[in-house]
Amino acid sequence: MTSLELWPIGNCQVSGLIDETGSIVWGCVPRVDGDPTFCALLRGEDGHELGTWRFMLEGQCKVEQEYLRNTPILRTRLEDELGGKVDIFDFCPRFERLGRMFRPVAFARIVRPVAGSPRLRVLLTPMNGYGAAQAPITHGTNHIRYLNDRHALRLTTDAPVGYVLDERHFRVESALHFYLGPDEPFVGNVGREVEAMLQQTEAYWRLWVRGLATPLDWQQAVIRAAITLKLCQHEETGAIVAALTTSIPEAPNSRRNWDYRYCWIRDAYYTVQALNRLGALDVLEKYLAYLRNLVDDAHAGVIQPLYSVSGAREIIEWEAECLPGYRGMGPVRIGNAAYYQLQNDCYGQIIIPNIQAFSDHRLLRMANAEDFTSLEKVGEMAWQLHDQPDAGLWELRTRTAVHTYSSVMSWAACDRLANAAELLGLNDREALWRTRADAIRAHIDQQAWFAEGGHYAASFGGQELDASLLQLVELRYVHAADPRFQATLKAVEKTLRRGEHMLRYASEDDFGLPETAFNICTFWLIEALHLDGRDEEAKALFEAMLAHRTRSGLLSEDMDFETGELWGNFPQTYSLVGIINCAGLLSRSWGDWR
Template sequence: MTEERLPNLELWPVGNCQVSGLIDQTGALVWGCVPRVDGDPLFSSLLNGDQRDAGIWRFELEGQVSASQEYIRNTPNLVTRLEAKDGSAVEILDFCPRYERSGRMYRPVAYVRIVRPIAGNPRVRVVLKPVKNYGAQVAETTHGTNHIRYLVGPQALRLSTDAPVGYIMEGRTFRIEKDTHFFLGPDEPFVGNVREQVRSMEQATRKYWQRWVRMLAIPLEWQEEVIRCAITLKLCQHEETGAIVAALTTSIPEAADSERNWDYRYCWIRDSYYTIQALNRLGALDVMEKYLSYLRNIVDGARGGQIQPLYSVMGESELDETTASYLAGYRGMGPVRRGNAAYKQIQHDCYGQIVLPSVQGFFDTRLLRMADSHDFENLEQVGKMAWAMHDQPDAGLWEFRTRQEVHTYSAVMSWAACDRLANVAEHIGKTDRAKLWRERADAIREKIEAEAWKENGEGGHYGASFESDYLDASLLQMVELRFLSPENDRFKQTFAAVEEHLRRGDHMLRYAAEDDFGAPETAFNVCTFWLIEALHLAGRDAEACKLFTTMLSHTTQSGLLSEDLDYETGELWGNFPQTYSLVGVINCAGLLSKSWSEVR
């Protein structure tokens, strides 16, 4: 593989909350799964290693010398402009249909592409080679006069087009003389004129997203950055169930050749909590309502028992971890994992992360369905688990695979669960239950103060666990969770210790101690945003703004971030786009922006 052909994370997400795709810098669709985000990758070129001509959909402009890209304002509809040496040029418009039709949201398993001649006499070759069984086979095809069927699994997909089907089948280059339309979707006859229907779909999809953005309560500054992150977070929700995935990809390594390759196409209770919290601050109530429905189903299924750290978007509990042997991995850095063994782990912070977003359902009168006493009783079952497990060992939020301790973050989340249940009980008039949950919250607080605080000759700090005094960045969340105030001396000492031991220039490690795979090699982007928040709380706003500007300089051209960043080279690593990281952009922009009142 030549240096020019190395995959990178300069990717542009498109989607409709049913399926999603990632477009690379050349306008090629290099990643996309069907029939949903955790399904079989129809397009897998991103993880094909050297074999990048399978699992891909691209338009090759004859004599191409440049490419440029931008989203249509306030939408995930992408325009890629390809230019040739002779001045010829085309634009590729990518989108996945999403709009209301017949009283419900139309969001088919479909990718739509429009190729438009812009200048000269452009000649294009269409390379469309979907794969199946995680890259094991290129899909077989059959075709008709105006369509091609791709047998990608139990159900085929059909390409309906007004381009010459024979040219596509034979891989021939042909002149693009008018707008040419491609609809890859369900295997059923395309109703209506392809040109008119596809154009109508794009206009309706554009209107949907621009109206959705119009309802957001955004900060005065960094508006474009916040809007792009908000749109992308919404794309990470599987609307059918309300689940929110941690990222759209699997197995992008956290660092080069680290084998820290994980499948993030699932709903982590923790990650979703942070996503909902950020979008709720922007007023995106529709995402929260759907997610609360998903949570209620998870709680019902647990029947008062243990909650897993993650589930499939359909709520499936078993996510057995295997490897896809036919995919070489990102830049050949395998393995490519399917499933995630973390579902078997014990992570006690998840109880708090169910309670905290659910609590809003009892207070927010905007909701179509407000929570009631029956919901409170169900939520108490989660609280009982938080109380029972607050001082028990777990794998922690960083999902250690070979050791367990009583992690401070998990204990604080258990405290938050009990504290918020007390608030709800008071609100709905259950005085006796309020007393019980307040007593439990106070008892957990005492335990944390006694066990997590580590004295040393210079004062002390909270440790990442009860058993040891090492530090991790999650300790900075003690203020966000309202366990401590920013003025608390113990928090100030802990912040100073975390910054000293985990900060690497403008970036933050999640922890510095060796884990199951050795010492961490990259910064964890959300932890850098937690550092920025802590700097703001400490009154160091100038420094916080400087670091925030630095983080924004590391975003892709699409305005997004992955999970990790090499703090020496600035290169992005880890799954993409990472919801944690986008949440950090939204939260910090809200904290650091000037007020709207300053310009009114």
């Protein structure tokens, strides 16, 4: 049965997901939000022969998988009934070449014989038009072309092309190399070049990981989360997508199927925040460049909740009728209508990461007074909208309210602009933004405090709760010891906690009552427990969450709070952020270990 036991590979231009058989079952070209050349993941239970790239041994009986240490390079070992074995190395090339980063729209695979006399079958069936048709084929002596109106691909290989075309088993007696990339002649000997690409890609990732400031405990979990978060950045523009997939349901047959292959300002904010704590400034710098372009293009400072990885504003939502969906649970949605929603928290989430650029001398490009002036346009919108209804961070489609989280983010926008003005010596601007921050705070404390229940509510004048209230300390709106936060934590935990899991909210939304827990909310609870001095409980809950990861060490967006099964798009940046943040909070210090 199709599952989320998937192993991502990528190079910050393209990415692929490999299943438990060693098959590439998801991968879009020429970028993460493109047409899924490999779409078997969403073809239902009977559609795995199309939209895949599979290696199979005759009489295959066993599969083992692991990443090469500190890389997104996957090694899959296939074994047959007679003891024949091969190793498959899957990666997308990424390394510096000719003074710039080489990250082609390409998937590389190496098959090496290990034992016995294994016989291999290659099944390569790329699709066009979101699963509408198999790509037409032409071929030459050592290559096969898969045609597409927009982005044709060429497989260059030293394996027998005839066997690949006929999908016949053949004996593997020496290493075989496969390079599926742009439709252009492959320069050089494919075997030597792909082997060199593997070595250079492995070296790149190990050096990148070497620069991370990881906590002492849970290092491997943090490193895997960090590598995967970096894979979610489209390096050409700096955009960070929420996940690599579309339309994995949040719960079985729920129709809560969304396309997450876009840059949500909110999700990217949390991602760069987590990676920044590890010292991964390269991701932050590229994302800040993306934000500067969004701010420049914003009309009167108006910011959308999400954009395409190119920065395009319009992301029309439609359904790909030729794809049945994950386990047949459609629809498969392409695009996301949330782009035209009002989600007022995004103003704070643009400003907060930008503020670091005014004070961090490690950055190649520090922010200046002109950048501050541009950010003030965004701050003006935060000020104007802090008490206005929006769809909120949970993106409700049929109703609005003045959401406390959005208003607190508006407060944070004004507060951080005051900090930046102080650094720049702009006393009049500092005074203006501090006055506005104080006014928003007073309004929140008056309107969001539910006196009868003795806690903050999720919306102005309401009494309902949601998990975002746990972020009040993280945003520096209140201190952890503040009795108001203590009371809110107690109320949120009582209402939304389900054993080892947390709901976003417990009330009905556009699709009824929530059926699964939202993983980032569980990590927010772990952070709150730590802040409340309940470290042993927080660590036990953190270990429980880690135990639910896939064998690739990752998490999706949602989890069945009764069975622990993963649901929702994968890998989910929110969830990986939770791993990094909680490990940092709960780990012993390096000084204690030494």
